Amino acid sequence: MRGRWASSALVVLALVLFAASLSRLGLGVAQVIAAEGQAEPQGEALSDPGDLFEALRAREDRLAEAEAALAERQAELQAAEQALARQMTTLEQTEAQLAETLRLTESVAEEDLQRLTTVFENMRAEQAANMFAQMDTEFAAGFMARLRPDFAGEVMAGLDPLQAYAISAVLAGRHARTPRE
Secondary structure, eight states: OHHHHHHHHHHHHHHHHHHHHHHHHHHHHHHHHHHTTOOOOHHHHTTOHHHHHHHHHHHHHHHHHHHHHHHHHHHHHHHHHHHHHHHHHHHHHHHHHHHHHHHHHHHHHHHHHHHHHHHHHTSOHHHHHHHHHHSOHHHHHHHHHHSOHHHHHHHHHHSOHHHHHHHHHHHHHTTTTSOOO
């Protein structure tokens, strides 16, 4: 008897759960219809399948519109991404051109400095010393570092001792702040 009672209880429990799920399904459909602004009393919502169909059709239309908007936004983002890629390419090309221009400028400047150093070295030491005496100490030290050591010594000997000392101090301290390690 006990087995029959348990079996009947299980059937009743299954029917109750089935009825509850149907009830929830009906509530879900009613919510869809309410969301469409066409809410009807719950009892009537299930009675007219046409309204449910229309509500689902309207929702499908809204989803299609949202999907189209997303596709349009994605196309805009792709276009922006392509424009950014083109700008990056242009920027990289411009940077390469600038680097080349700087390299050429430095090369030409170095050639000019080398030529002027050669001019100084072709002067007599006394003439060069007179010119170096008129230069700013930092500027003079820069050229002095480029001169051949024997000629630089002759020029320094022809300078005022205080000026020669200042140029020597600049030359000695040029790399004082350079990291040693």
